[in-house]
Amino acid sequence: MKPGKPLPSEELISKRLHVSRMTARQALKLLCSLGVAHSQRGKGTFVSEIKLEKNIREVQSFTEEMEARGSRPHSRLISSEVVSAESETGEALHLSPEEKVIRIRRVRVADAVPMGVETTCLPQSLCPDLLDRFDPRTSLYRTLLQVYGIHIVQADEVVEAGLAGTKEARLLGIPKGSPVFLFTRTAYVEGGKAVEYVKSTFRGDRYKIANRLGGGGVLVVSGGEA
């Protein structure tokens, strides 16, 4: 099937495969959602010229992201502790003033190259014994899922451009004043409860952001998470 060529019509698929038209239709819409086809009312459904290698818009942990890029991720622990939430963190996670958070600072490494410095905060009430059960060199998101059943499905992220300070420069092995990305991320579970607040600094010389905007069927309706 070549780009630009029409796919079989909904009518034809339903006859040929002995399924109802709604079912054939759903299959075609799935293709549209994956970005490999697009529909035009009154004309047909056609193979698109570009395709998604990967849904870049999914929430990914550093570990998943690096594995997807073909790198071997790991982390070096700087510190892990239970502390009172700073106001910024408490606000992001909707905590009352007396609630504690687990704070983990790590250097994120891909293929033995330090890529960024990251500070993660989670409400202690959510995962009280996390520090005993989590190997900070591995994936936090995997541990949250496997040990606590916490499934992060959404995140809001703000990215700023900045310069490496003395401390970051030393940890990352780059000159002070090098360009860096500053990330601030709040992550949510299904239903919208905020469970993680992260601030991180990533090297501008070894790290890029790839975004796909629009495309596919943008508005949704089926096949989503339960």
Added chain:
Amino acid sequence: MKPGKPLPSEELISKRLHVSRMTARQALKLLCSLGVAHSQRGKGTFVSEIKLEKNIREVQSFTEEMEARGSRPHSRLISSEVVSAESETGEALHLSPEEKVIRIRRVRVADAVPMGVETTCLPQSLCPDLLDRFDPRTSLYRTLLQVYGIHIVQADEVVEAGLAGTKEARLLGIPKGSPVFLFTRTAYVEGGKAVEYVKSTFRGDRYKIANRLGGGGVLVVSGGEA
């Protein structure tokens, strides 16, 4: 309707509103796709705690983006000309070597503050008389749509962190060596044909990127673009 509360079931909606269950279902899925609700098999559909103010993942022109943020955008023309495509541009737009491109360089301004420098390239064959019909102080995307019927629905974007060079610093009124974002964007029409290749430099001190990752119903099926 408060966050966490269940919405009426598909069954109930279909009875109460005298519509079929498929229709009620579609309405609920639309809410899920907008991020204001989420469904759980066997349990129900619930109001989510966070909502999308705006679908950040849509393709937006600078003009649309700034208007969405409540700023007044405009642009100052640096140059506009028809030139042979450089190899990088030709590759991104899939042009044969002899094809020409229209190249427009502009300073992008929001509320009288220069925000970035942008170089846009489009195939001349697509919009031959663009330079006569386009006021470079206004929105290029709007002109493409209104004059040529070109509707940009998707874009791939790579973001890097860098430092302002001498030329950018002067145009943007910032010190040389200030942190900046470097954007490289390829934009597509429905069906995947590349129609625009843009490189731009935006101020790190006045510009931030906001991303929403995951969320809503991620996989699609209805309500998409025709």
Added chain:
DNA sequence: GAGTGGTCTAGACCACCCC
């Protein structure tokens, strides 16, 4: 077992595109 969402059926009418 009762209630929920996920999927499917076999029809129907409409709006749109192209001839």
Added chain:
DNA sequence: GGGTGGTCTAGACCACTCC
């Protein structure tokens, strides 16, 4: 007018959750 996708109907069975 004939073909296409967009929407809708009035049922059905299944998988899952909760009691």
